[in-house]
Amino acid sequence: MSDFSTQVDELKELTIPITPNNKIIDLVLKIIRHQKQDIRYDYSSHEQLEIDKHVYETYGLNKEDIAEIEIWYARRYPKFSAAQKANLRKLGKSDDYLVLYGLE
Helix, strand or coil: CCHHHHHHHHHCCCCCCCCCCCHHHHHHHHHHHHHHHHHCCHHHHHHHHHHHHHHHHHHCCCHHHHHHHHHHHHHHHHHHHHHHHHHHCCCCCCCCHHHHCCCC
């Protein structure tokens, strides 16, 4: 039980930036516009990458932190992750997120 309370105490000290990021807001609005025109619009290969990069920068995450997040995501959602990587390759983009985020 003490491990749980320690984790909760650590979360209480977590700082969450709440300053609106106009770049992210603009990207979300762009996704909405595209999806109104085409419900199958592939935002994950376009705007979502930019949103992720802004979030990672906001939290000051380093290459290792980002790699850990991306690996977790690929394990948690293997089919979605595989489809995203296939779409990126079709677009001629790297399917390595560290390359996409300019960290390699």
